[in-house]
Each structure stands twice: as structure tokens, then as C-alpha cells.
Amino acid sequence: MVHPSRRSFLAATAATVWAANSSVAGFRADDRIIVGQIGTRHAHASGKMDTVRRYPEIFNVVGVVEPDERRQDQIAASSSYKDLPLMTQQQLLNMPGLQLVLVETEIDRLLPTAELCINAGNHIHMDKPAGTSLLMFKKICAIANQQQLAIQMGYMFRSNAAFRFMQKAVRENWLGEVFSIHCEMSKKVGDIERRELARYPGGAMFELGCHLIDAVVGVLGKPSSVSAFNRKTRPDHDSLMDNCLAVLQYETAVATVKSAVCEVQGQQRRQFVICGTKGTISIQPLEPATLSLTLGQPAGGFRKGTQQVELKKTAGRYDGDLLHLARVIRKEEPLEYDTAHDIAVQETVLQASGING
Numbered sequence: 001m002v003h004p005s006r007r008s009f010l011a012a013t014a015a016t017v018w019a020a021n022s023s024v025a026g027f028r029a030d031d032r033i034i035v036g037q038i039g040t041r042h043a044h045a046s047g048k049m050d051t052v053r054r055y056p057e058i059f060n061v062v063g064v065v066e067p068d069e070r071r072q073d074q075i076a077a078s079s080s081y082k083d084l085p086l087m088t089q090q091q092l093l094n095m096p097g098l099q100l101v102l103v104e105t106e107i108d109r110l111l112p113t114a115e116l117c118i119n120a121g122n123h124i125h126m127d128k129p130a131g132t133s134l135l136m137f138k139k140i141c142a143i144a145n146q147q148q149l150a151i152q153m154g155y156m157f158r159s160n161a162a163f164r165f166m167q168k169a170v171r172e173n174w175l176g177e178v179f180s181i182h183c184e185m186s187k188k189v190g191d192i193e194r195r196e197l198a199r200y201p202g203g204a205m206f207e208l209g210c211h212l213i214d215a216v217v218g219v220l221g222k223p224s225s226v227s228a229f230n231r232k233t234r235p236d237h238d239s240l241m242d243n244c245l246a247v248l249q250y251e252t253a254v255a256t257v258k259s260a261v262c263e264v265q266g267q268q269r270r271q272f273v274i275c276g277t278k279g280t281i282s283i284q285p286l287e288p289a290t291l292s293l294t295l296g297q298p299a300g301g302f303r304k305g306t307q308q309v310e311l312k313k314t315a316g317r318y319d320g321d322l323l324h325l326a327r328v329i330r331k332e333e334p335l336e337y338d339t340a341h342d343i344a345v346q347e348t349v350l351q352a353s354g355i356n357g
Contacts, residue, residue, distance in 0.1 A: 032060040033326055036092040038113050039105030040066045042127045044154055044318070046080035048102050051318040053080075058326050062095055063087040089113075093120045099329055103127060107200065111136045114151070118144050123329055125322065127154035129210040130346045132200065132355055137346055141339035150335050152325045153342050155214035159320025161311040162289035163215055166274060166281050170219055174299035175276030178219060181255035182273045183212040185286070186266030194240050197261065202353020203241030205230060209259035210349045215272065216248060216255045218337075222344040223248035223255070226351035233262050246352035257352065287317070 037049055052059040063085035066072050075081040092098065093116065101117040103110055103126040111131035117124045118140055130137045130153065144151050157163045169175055185208045189197070200206045205228070217223075226248055230241040242262045248255040260266060271284035279295040294306040302309075314320060327333045350356070 032056075032058060033099050033329055034060045034062055034095065034097045035100040035102065036061070036063050036065070036087065036095065036098060037102040037104055038065040038089060038092065038117070039103065039109065040064065040071060040075050040081070041068075041106045042104040042110075044127050044156070045102075045104035046078060047316070047318055048104060048125065048127070048154070048322070049080045049084075051316055051322050052102070054316070054319070055323070055326075058323070059100075062098070063092055065089050065092050089116070093117065093122070098122055100125065100325070107131060111140065115140050115143075118147070118149055118151075121147065121149070123150040123152075123325070125152045125154060125325055128214075129206060129349050130342065132350065134343075134347055134350055138343055141343060145339055150325060150328050151339060151342065152321060152328075152335065153214070153337065153345070154318075154321070155211050155345075156317055156321075157211055157215050157286065158337065159314065159318075159324070160286070160289060161314050162283045162286070162291045163272070165291060165309060165311060166272070166283065167218065169279075169281060169293070169300065170274070170276075172300060174279060174295065174302075175274065175281065176278030176296075177252065178274060178276045179253045180273075180275040181216055181219065181253070182258075183216065183256070183271060184258040185209060185212050185270045186258070186260040186263040188264050188266060189261045191238075194238055194242070194261070197242075198238050198240040200353070201241065201355050202228075202349070203230065203244060204259040204261045205241070205244035205246060205257070206349065206353040206355070207259075208261065209244060209246065209257050209352060210345075212257045212259070212272065213246070213248075213348050213352060214345045216257065217341065217345045217348055219274065220248075220250050220253055220255060223250055223348060225249045226348055228352050228354045230354055241354075244352075248348065248352075 035052055052061055064081055065087050100123045103113050103124050105113050110126055114124055114126050197203050197207055229245040231243045233243050243260045246257045268285055270286040273282045282292045283289055291309045293302055293309050295304050298304050328335045
């Protein structure tokens with residue numbers, strides 16, 4: 001529990017912290033993007049905070065909102081949130097000059113929190129997946145579009161160097177017409193995480209497969225139909241759909257998305273294989289990514305046959321996305337993934353998860 005004296009100190013500090021950090025690396029406070037975070041329970045929450053704090057010349061992090069007092073003590077001892085003011089949601093959203101909110105709550109609070117942030121006039125980075133109500137997500141997207149505010153979803157392969165290479169190969173027609181995608185993303189979780197995931201009908205597909213669905217939709221667009229084959233390997237133990245398969249059908253292509261949370265060392269077998277009439281790309285594992293390119297004829301400076309591609313080294317998992325969002329907020333470039341894409345992804349995720357959104 002946070003002691004009253006400490007809580008009072010944090011509340012008082014929250015009102016002035018943005019001014020206290022007024023100059024970093026030659027930048028004035030009004031040059032930097034004022035950002036706060038709501039929620040710390042999402043699996044990617046601390047990673048997002050670590051990322052924005054890694055760039056103090058770009059982001060002015062003013063505080064974090066975490067209403068659970070037990071959780072407050074945990075984050076106070078975490079390096080990710082060290083020395084950050086603890087705020088109420090109202091304090092953060094009323095912060096002078098606030099521009100960006102990282103929405104990192106539990107999944108069932110993502111959409112209500114995002115709606116509050118958008119209505120308050122803030123750009124948001126919202127973690128995935130976008131809740132279970134497609135109607136509510138569409139409403140939030142419509143408001144954001146009307147107010148010219150950015151919604152960036154937290155799908156973690158958007159800036160992955162291997163996926164960037166794959167997208168370039170597809171865009172420049174090195175692979176020809178794509179007719180097949182097969183991808184898998186699995187891991188093994190313990191009983192505590194199983195209970196958390198069991199709250200959502202889609203289980204492993206909802207939690208992990210959504211990342212792959214984002215990439216598939218990025219290449220092929222919204223599927224014409226989605227068939228879900230989700231199973232429980234431990235039905236006597238819990239209700240978790242821990243072994244999931246979705247088949248996404250297109251006019252001339254089929255994509256299979258597989259996700260399980262009961263596979264020993266499943267991270268090592270995570271893969272994304274895309275086949276076209278002129279060639280194939282295989283990414284395995286996904287992190288750190290190893291990419292194999294097979295071409296029927298030379299293309300893009302690569303020879304005919306199979307070869308390993310040396311990928312450009314990148315910073316952390318989330319750096320590319322959040323730095324891109326900073327440039328979007330500064331109106332230096334357009335948002336790479338618009339709300340039309342995100343809505344198509346979310347609809348597909350819900351269908352693949354067996355959720356009627």
C-alpha cells in the first residue's frame with residue numbers, strides 16, 4: 001500500500017513535473033512531446049515506458065496512472081517507473097500540454113480508457129488487442145479521425161526488421177502473387193497467466209495470434225471469411241482456449257494463423273512464412289528475427305535460389321513504433337497504419353477468437 005504521506009507527495013509533484021524537466025539535450029520543454037501512461041498491467045506496459053524514457057530529448061514523461069494500491073508498490077520498486085510521479089487519471093488528463101497517452105491497462109479496460117483520452121484531445125498508443133467490442137472501437141476511431149488524433153495500436157512486429165523486409169518484397173513484387181501465408185506464435189504459460197487469459201473466449205489467438213493477424217491483414221487486407229478452430233488441452237483444469245488455429249480465406253490466397261500457450265519453448269518455433277508465385281520468405285524465429293529468401297529469378301538485388309538475408313539491426317522492440325508516432329504528432333509524416341486497417345484487424349481478431357464483437 002502507498003503510505004498517505006507518499007501519496008500526497010506524488011500528487012503534488014505531478015502538477016509540476018513537466019516544468020522540472022524543462023531542458024534535455026538542448027531541447028526546450030515545448031519541443032518535446034508530453035506523455036503519460038494509464039495502466040501498468042498490460043504485458044507490454046513496462047516495455048513501452050522504458051522506450052519513451054530512453055528518448056528524453058523527444059518525450060517528456062510526466063507520470064503514470066495506476067489505481068491499484070498493491071500494484072503501486074510494485075511499480076515503485078521497478079526501474080521502468082522509478083522516480084515517476086503517480087497520478088490519478090484526472091490529474092494526467094488535465095496536465096497542461098499533454099499530447100500523448102500510452103494506454104496500457106488490462107484488456108477489458110483498454111477501450112473505455114482510450115475513449116476518455118481521445119475525448120480529452122490526446123493522441124494515444126493503445127496496446128493490443130482493441131478490447132472485445134468492435135462497435136466501441138469503431139466509435140473511438142471515428143472520434144479520433146474527426147479530431148485528427150492518432151491511434152497507434154501496439155502490434156509488435158510493425159517495426160520488426162524482418163517484417164519490414166517482407167513487406168518491401170511484397171510491395172515490389174519480388175514474390176509475385178501471394179497465395180499462401182502460414183504463421184505461428186506460441187509459448188508456454190503457467191497457471192496464473194492461464195487464469196487471466198481464460199477471461200477471453202479467444203485465449204491464445206486473442207492474446208498472441210492478434211500480432212500475426214495484424215501482419216497478415218497488412219499484406220493481404222481483410223479476409224473474405226475467417227474460420228476458427230480453437231481447442232482446450234486441459235478442459236478439466238480450466239476453460240482456456242490454449243491451442244488455436246484460424247484460417248483466413250481470400251479470393252486467391254489462404255492464410256493459417258496458429259497460436260498456442262501450451263508449447264514448450266514455443267518462442268523458438270514462432271514463424272511467418274509467405275509464399276508467392278515467384279518466391280518465398282520464411283521468418284523463424286520472429287525475435288531475434290532470422291529471414292530466408294527463396295527466389296525463382298533474381299529480384300531486388302538478390303540472386304535466384306535460397307539465401308539468408310542480413311537484417312538491419314534495430315533498437316528495442318517498440319522503439320520504431322513510438323518514434324514514428326512522435327513524428328506523426330509533430331506532423332512530420334503520416335500515420336503508417338490508419339484506423340481502417342486497425343478496424344479490419346480487430347474484426348478479424350474477434351472472428352478468429354470466436355468472439356461476437
